[in-house]
Amino acid sequence: MLRDGTVPKMSSIDRAEPDAAPAAPRPRNHKARVREESIERILDAAEQLFAEFGYHGVTVKDVAKRIGVSSALIHYHFDGKESIYEAIWARKAPISAHNRLAAMRRYAEEAGDNVTVEGALAAWIEPDLNVHIENHDYWAAIGKISAQANSAAGWGAEKMTKYYNPVVLALIDLLKKAMPDCDEATIFWGYHFLSGAMTHNMAQTGRLDELSHGLCTSDDFASIKRHMAKFMAAGFHAICQGPSQGR
Template structure:
């Protein structure tokens, strides 16, 4: 892992406050009305985020959000329209911070790798900012990670949110995979991403399933071990996929 890449991660971490409680940073000379709006929307989104993380989108009502935020339901309607508007705002608030961090780390890697792409590095570049941002910055970020994980795995709405907020970074990652193995068929790259996304979704959700299965030997909250294992397992899987494609002739057709 290059020095430039590590510096980019450090800068990204330094720019994160612990569990930010507002959707955007208020200007220094904000008008009182703007300050009240920002405080109110931040309180509502914090409460909604906690509820969505623990009960799912369909298990939460606007009334419950209002009660948790200690505001009148009319205020939520005023700022967000309905529950779907609140759910979308939860995504927008976090991804507005997360995606620039991920892009900056990718930029640093591509600027420092001399044109040589290694699968272990590419996986680390893609995964590490998600884990470090989501689990090193307080309860709110961890809640959002659980929401994103559940949304990505659900058939019942939210696919458009994943497309809107995550597809640009995912497609850039797939482009990096092509640089690792230029002759690999596109369908193999997309299937690889599909399976990686499944493991990532399960890990972000922190269900505790592995805690029970392993009798406490492994814990879903041990994000460092999860990251290391994902890079190790999926890098070997990618190498095997590329080798198998060469043997069977299932490579990209020019």
């Protein structure tokens, strides 16, 4: 509360989530550890299957077969396929969201009144690229699942909304600060194009490898990091400064 009794307006960055991601509770005994290990095996297998075949291409029986257990064990831990799918998102998407939000907060504090489009985009883009560079095997499948979800109405859009809307709105706030003369609708269109490009990168389809005859590879996240924010910033500037803005 301010001295005059009013409550300051919070930006999306400030209100999106706590400063630190909550740590997962550690199992207290052997039985709890065995249960958690069983759940992790199920989720690891299911994540790979969803990444490969999509949400509608996977059944509980497929997951059970992948790890060599009965479907009854899967149902002991989960209510069904949607329950497994939700658990996959819940264990990794909040980490991605937290990393991005933390990076944007740091950037906003460092930049002060000198926020740039490229700086804002880099703060939003690079945390996900960094984890792929550092531990690609752990993040590859959820990246592909996110790409599928971002292109799917209903079940996919719901997950993107649930886990990423606060972070997206925080980015929009930064972009508004960087481009105060750009109308809000145009900024949202810019984000729409950015989001599609970002999740396409995460899909790692191999299409780029084939097109370039191996000159470029779709899993070269270091090169994506080097080029993407600059490329996207140019697009934002183009649509915000062009004559068609707001039409």
